[in-house]
Amino acid sequence: MSVTTRPLPAAGTAAPRERRSLGPLVLRLHFYAGVLVAPFLVVAALTGLAFVFSPQLDRLVYAHELSADPGAGPPRPLAEQVAAARTAHPGGDLASVFPPVEATDTTRVVFSLPELGEKQHTVYVDPYTNEVRGTLTTWFGETPLMTWLDDLHRNLHLGVVGRHYSEVAASWLWVVVLGGLWLWLRRQWTGRRRLRRTVLPDLAAGVGVRRTRSWHAATGVWLAVGLLALSATGLTWSRYAGGNFDVLQEGLNAHSPALETALPGGAAEGGGHHADPVAGGGGADPSHVDRVTIAARRAGLTGVVEVTFPAEPGAAWVVAQDDPSWPTGWDRAAIDPATGAVVARSDFADWPLLAQLAKLGVAFHMGFLFGLLNQLLLAALAIGLLCVIVWGYRMWWQRRPTRADRAALLGTPPARGAWRRTHPAAAVAALLVAVAVGWALPMLGVTLAAFLLVDLILGAARRRRAGRAVPTSPPL
Structure with missing residues (x-):
């Protein structure tokens, strides 16, 4: 077996310095994240695609x-x-x-x-x-159908344990998207026609990995903003990252404001209706529902509204807009049922910015924002993500060795040692960022640590096998 050796530098000349870059590290992270997390993303895309048109399904089924x-x-x-x-x-x-x-x-x-x-x-x-x-x-x-599809997308009907799958998908989606975007822009953003090469697939390329990569990357560029939005909004109500987001909102006092429902003087409505068999949970008189609804409409609460009975005596009725198809459709008013007067009000326009963004994000993620347009956009994102994943796996297969002496089922992963080829300052910064992000997004941190541990174990095992395969020289 022939051995290729690297020529030694001439006497008196310095050895060429190895170029240091984050590229190999990002490439290795993007590859392994894509291979290992893609199945979670496939499930999330398929179940999300099923849920997004549930309003239309409701109209048929119910x-x-x-x-x-x-x-x-x-x-x-x-x-x-x-x-x-x-x-x-x-x-x-x-x-x-x-x-x-x-x-x-x-x-x-x-x-x-x-x-x-x-x-x-x-x-x-x-x-x-x-x-x-x-x-x-x-x-x-x-409805029961929408709830069933919602649970399927959220936790695969596995309860709390199932929620881990969707959090893993949302936690890694932004990493895969940003990593792939950085690698593609770094590769293409040089020379003439760079914008065209970045956003359009290379149709002139022959059948093979180059054409597949151009479709994979160019489609990813078009989907990037939408996928990042889905990742961020999905994390806001996940189990662990969502809990940290709630802590952040609490610390910044950025939750949606509470609505004061106490009636002036604390008087209970209607006096004597507490024993009415049709009364609400707080003894409210249902006959006031028309007056309350009319008062809310006059106060500007249009569209879909929910008229809520007071939970306890002496409290006002609450009328809340529940129309996510229009961003301003979340105003609320507390109304005195005896007089129809608005005693308190909370308008969406007055919410803290973070609370507004969270509310809008959830509505977008569920396909409710702007109605059908939002649904079609989410469907396009889900189908596009599925195509990108299929092209990614296809590249892995197309890069497999085909020579008889080294044929393999799949392509080889990016070379190990990416950390050593990264500038020390960049490596330290990347490590600190990984620790901070892993704390904020626990499922990302745990799975990343697991990936690194498995990679270290496999690398040690491979080195041990290589050491045993090297013949030792006989003693002199």
């Missing part, structure tokens, strides 16, 4: 519960509709009412029951006939 016939006559008072819902659902406490917005919508009357935990029963009432169209178990307003 057409009987959600739809009413406006030709049946003028709408009946909300109080009558609430009474009809209570007759059909005698158990539980009245929690809230969603008046219809479109002429074909039913009225949603929500009941809380202790045995349901966070979930509730929603009774759907025809606003023109007071006919109860059905009852569904809902979760924060989501």
Whole structure:
């Protein structure tokens, strides 16, 4: 077996200095993160794609519960509709009412029951006939179908344990995107037509790894901003990183402001309605629902609103906009049911900036912001991400050795020793950043540490095998 040796430098000349760069380290991180985390991203993309069109699926599956016939006559008072819902659902406490917005919508009357935990029963009432169209178990307003798809995307129906998968995906997505973007711009951002080469695939390249890489990278450039937004918004309500985000909001006093609901003088409404069998959980008189809703509309709370019964005597009713299809649709007002006066108000425009961004981010991530446009954008991001992942694995396969003496199923990973080829100052900075990010995003930190540990073990085993394979010279 021939051995290739590197020529020694001439006498009196210095050995050439090895160029130091972050490139090999970023390449190795991008490769291993892509290979190992991609399955989590595939699951997140597929389940997210299934959830994003759940509003349209709801209209098909629950057409009987959600739809009413406006030709049946003028709408009946909300109080009558609430009474009809209570007759059909005698158990539980009245929690809230969603008046219809479109002429074909039913009225949603929500009941809380202790045995349901966070979930509730929603009774759907025809606003023109007071006919109860059905009852569904809902979760924060989501139908059973939407809840099932939401849980599938969030935790694969595995409960708390399943939430780890989605947090791993969200924690690593931004790392993979930024790493790939840096590598591609570093490779392409030179010479003429650099912008074209960066954002468009190289159609002139022959079939092979070069063409696949151009599709993989150029598509990633187009998706980068959207994928980074999905990563950030997904982390805000994840288990561990989301907890740290809550601590940050608390420290900056950047939560959405609380709404003061105490009535002037602390007087209970309606005096004597506490024993009413149709009263709300705090003894509120449901007959006031029309007055409260009209007062809220006059105060500018338009679109979809949730009218919430007070939880205790002496408190105001709360009317909150619940329309994520328009960014300003989250204003709230506390209303005195006896007079219809607005006693307190909290407008979305007055929220702290971080709270606004968090609310908008969640609405975007779920596909509710701006309605169908948001849904189509998320669908494009999910499909594009799946294509990028497939092209990434295809590159790995195309780079496999094919010579008979060294054929392999897959390509070789980037060479080890990337840290040694990085400038010491850059390596220290990268280490400090990794520690800080790992603390803020615990699932990223734990999985990164696990990757490094496995890599060290495999490297030690490989060196041991190589040492045993080297023949030793016989003693003199």
